[in-house]
Amino acid sequence: MKYSIPLYFLLLTLLFLISCSPQEKIIVNTKIIRDTVYISDINPKYQVITEAVLPDYVISKKNFPSVAFNNRIKFLVLHYTVADYPTSVRILAQKGRVSSHYLISAQPNDTIDILVSEDKRAWHAGVSSWNGTENLNDTSIGIEIVNDGYISIKDSMIFTPFPEYQIKKVATLAKNIIDRYEIEPVNVIGHSDIAPLRKQDPGPMFPWEQLYTEYNIGAWYDxxxxxxxxxxxxxxxxxxxxxxxxxxxxxxxxxxxxxxxxxxxxxxxxxxxxxxxxxxxxxxxxxxxxxxxxxxxxxxxxxxxxx
Ligand SMILES: [Zn+2]
CATH class of the missing domain: 1.10.101.10 (PGBD-like superfamily/PGBD)
Known part of the structure; x- marks a missing residue:
């Protein structure tokens, strides 16, 4: 078939328009609460925006938020500190290469400490691997739980139990983090899961089954x-x-x-x-x-x- 030149261009333009038009326009209603805090109808929780502030230009929120994104945080890693609360704070908050995002003391009425902002990388995992992902500090939130760890008696390791009120705090915090980052159940793990040749925490006294059955946290078999x-x-x-x-x-x-x-x-x-x-x-x-x-x-x- 032979087209005249103008008809050829018309067909080409039509084809171009068809291929470029979005199949389905997604409209997201966003309400900016403050400059950096917003909610949207696809995720009706308060979310914080970290954005550039430029002296000569306005950063527009006209197209915000795009629905094409996912979270950098994929894992939640649980630890115990093998130290009392003051020692744990000293180790985790001092200058050095050890930290975590949160610290949960062993006292019932204590607050939960935030040591590193969630958008920053804390150094809690070390050399680590899970399901093909290495160096989990890059992609995880770390919670340290104040607990004495274990003592060795002959060939046995005697681990310290976690009080119920402490587990409740861990569960409440963990649930909140898991929901916000949509962390998969299999990616809620212990330090010993991601570094089994050198780490023991949070150890066999940590009630993973209870977390699953009572709080729907993490993975458990049927x-x-x-x-x-x-x-x-x-x-x-x-x-x-x-x-x-x-x-x-x-x-x-x-x-x-x-x-x-x-x-x-x-x-x-x-x-x-x-x-x-x-x-x-x-x-x-x-x-x-x-x-x-x-x-x-x-x-x-x-x-x-x-x-
Ligand atoms: Zn650890």
């Missing part, structure tokens, strides 16, 4: 799934006794682990970190039927699309 996998488990039979398969399952859930196909020391420490979080009654780094079933139940629930 009992039905656990029973399903328990019924399948056959000790000493491949693949149930395969170190490689278990290492792969740990890696799939988020733990950084070398796939050595050996029950080596590092694997033992990573299994122990997993047990501290999900099977605290048995934190010896050795896989039993329940540990195996719990890990597979978690992967089924949260990590089915991870491979």
């Amino acid at each position: 009992e039905f799934d656990k029973q399903y996998f328990l019924a399948q488990y056959i000790p000493d039979v491949y693949p149930y006794n395969s170190a490689l398969d278990f290492q792969k399952a740990l890696q799939n859930y988020g733990y950084k682990i070398a796939l050595t196909d050996n029950w080596d020391k590092d694997t033992e420490l990573i299994i122990r970190a997993f047990q501290w979080h999900f099977r605290p009654e048995k934190a010896d780094g050795i896989v039993d039927a329940e540990t195996w079933a719990i890990l597979h139940a978690l992967n089924k629930k949260y990590r089915a699309n991870n491979k």
Whole structure:
């Protein structure tokens, strides 16, 4: 088919207009409460804007807020301090390379301290990894909980319990952070999950299950799934006794682990970190039927699309 030149341009212009018109215009109603605080109908919570202030130009909010964004914060990491409150403050607030965003004391009526603004990077995670993301200081909020940690008696580690009022404070703060940054359940983790070869906190006394059942915080397996996998488990039979398969399952859930196909020391420490979080009654780094079933139940629930 042969077009005359003007018709050709007309068709080209039409095509251009069609391809450029937005398919569906999204209108977001925004109400600026103060210069830097606003609410919008897509997120009706108070939000703070950090913006440039220029002497010669006005920063317009005509197109604000764009709906094309997500949060830089992806993880919430929980710690214990292994020190009393004054020592914890001294360590976390002083000049140096250790800090956290929040500190929760062990006294019922104390306030919760903010040590580092949430939009800044606190140094609480160190060398760390979770589900392929390294250096979690860049993308996490850190909460330090005042707690004595553990004492070693012979080969046992005796951990300090957390009082109920302290857990309530942790849960209230955690819930608020999780909601604001839309942190996924699997990304609410302990320091020992992201650095299992060198960290023990918050330890097996930290009530992850209670946080899940009472406050809907973090990840937990479904009992039905656990029973399903328990019924399948056959000790000493491949693949149930395969170190490689278990290492792969740990890696799939988020733990950084070398796939050595050996029950080596590092694997033992990573299994122990997993047990501290999900099977605290048995934190010896050795896989039993329940540990195996719990890990597979978690992967089924949260990590089915991870491979
Ligand atoms: Zn820690």
